[in-house]
Amino acid sequence: MRPRLLATLLTALSLPALLLPAPAVAADAVRPGQPAPDFALKDTGGANLRLSEWRGDVVLLTFWAGWCGRCSDQLDALERLQATYAARGVRVVAVNIDGPATAARDAAARSGLTVLHDDGQQVAREYDVARLPLTVLVDPHGTVRHVHEKYQGGDAARYEEELVALLDE
Amino acid sequence: MAMTRIELHFASAALLVGSLLAIQAVHAADELPADATPATSVDAEVQVLKDEVLDLNRELFLLEEELLFPANTQVAVFVSMDVGDFFDLDSVQLRIDDKPVSNYLYTDREVAALLRGGVHRIYLGNLKTGEHELTAIFTGQGPHTRDYRRGATLKVEKGIGAKFVELRISDRESKQQPEFLVKEWE
Numbered sequence: 001m002r003p004r005l006l007a008t009l010l011t012a013l014s015l016p017a018l019l020l021p022a023p024a025v026a027a028d029a030v031r032p033g034q035p036a037p038d039f040a041l042k043d044t045g046g047a048n049l050r051l052s053e054w055r056g057d058v059v060l061l062t063f064w065a066g067w068c069g070r071c072s073d074q075l076d077a078l079e080r081l082q083a084t085y086a087a088r089g090v091r092v093v094a095v096n097i098d099g100p101a102t103a104a105r106d107a108a109a110r111s112g113l114t115v116l117h118d119d120g121q122q123v124a125r126e127y128d129v130a131r132l133p134l135t136v137l138v139d140p141h142g143t144v145r146h147v148h149e150k151y152q153g154g155d156a157a158r159y160e161e162e163l164v165a166l167l168d169e
Numbered sequence: 170m171a172m173t174r175i176e177l178h179f180a181s182a183a184l185l186v187g188s189l190l191a192i193q194a195v196h197a198a199d200e201l202p203a204d205a206t207p208a209t210s211v212d213a214e215v216q217v218l219k220d221e222v223l224d225l226n227r228e229l230f231l232l233e234e235e236l237l238f239p240a241n242t243q244v245a246v247f248v249s250m251d252v253g254d255f256f257d258l259d260s261v262q263l264r265i266d267d268k269p270v271s272n273y274l275y276t277d278r279e280v281a282a283l284l285r286g287g288v289h290r291i292y293l294g295n296l297k298t299g300e301h302e303l304t305a306i307f308t309g310q311g312p313h314t315r316d317y318r319r320g321a322t323l324k325v326e327k328g329i330g331a332k333f334v335e336l337r338i339s340d341r342e343s344k345q346q347p348e349f350l351v352k353e354w355e
Contacts, residue, residue, distance in 0.1 A: 040274040048259065048274040 041116035077156035242295035243331040250283040251339040256347035259309040323351035
């Protein structure tokens with residue numbers, strides 16, 4: 001009887017939510033606990049890759065550009081994380097928002113990271129990217145767990161802690 | 170000795186409480202087998218709760234679709250593939266009345282699913298009654314791995330009731346070329 005009661009309560013609670021006006025904050029802003037917005041983009045080799053097809057892996061998604069100095073520092077650190085944790089189901093995905101192909105993009109692709117091209121910056125808009133790099137950790141169920149803006153030297157250790165915690169769940 | 174009215178009330182209340190306790194005991198026996206541990210009982214309850222939440226979620230999803238896309242104005246467009254020897258699908262852009270409404274990139278896994286008979290709903294929206302022009306632009310690689318871009322247009326008459334349109338990619342063996350068809354389903 002208790003589950004039925006809870007279901008009824010959930011229904012009752014969810015109905016007013018449908019009637020309430022939208023919150024002032026943009027609904028598509030990426031926040032921990034929300035599903036990561038799905039997208040498909042081309043990689044450097046021209047293949048289409050979709051975020052939802054990596055369900056089951058921990059995905060570290062970073063938005064970057066070639067003109068962003070901190071981004072290249074971060075990519076070096078992410079390359080090391082990818083090499084260490086790839087076998088445990090971690091995938092580092094670097095979404096480049098430079099526009100047409102650049103040398104920086106090709107260099108990142110050679111580093112072993114999965115580099116995707118967001119030429120129209122549609123995905124960046126969906127993820128509400130305001131400052132670079134923007135880093136989003138997505139758990140195996142496709143839920144956003146951590147969001148970080150900008151990058152400093154010590155941040156890589158924090159990413160690693162968060163990745164390990166997600167892998168151990 | 171005859172019972173007074175108050176005694177009768179007490180007796181009735183006692184009988185009612187006794188019955189409720191007995192019913193509760195029977196239910197408790199149903200819910201928790203003698204050999205079951207409390208942990209397994211909690212697991213079972215959590216599982217039932219999860220199932221009910223999933224059912225509720227499904228019902229809310231259907232309710233949302235019915236509210237957002239009423240049958241009178243609903244238009245759904247699907248993509249399907251047959252064979253695919255002459256065309257390697259990359260993306261489909263859909264325009265209705267010259268307005269882009271969907272632009273979908275297909276991954277290798279999605280193309281494989283289409284080739285196995287899957288159907289992808291690329292668009293679900295609302296259109297008012299009357300004539301509308303639907304254009305689908307297919308991009309990919311054609312014969313000899315050449316880049317290939319082809320459009321197909323259909324005029325649809327939206328009446329009362331839902332409208333379903335299929336974008337079908339198939340092979341034309343005689344011309345050794347892919348073929349793009351737009352078909353209406355009633």
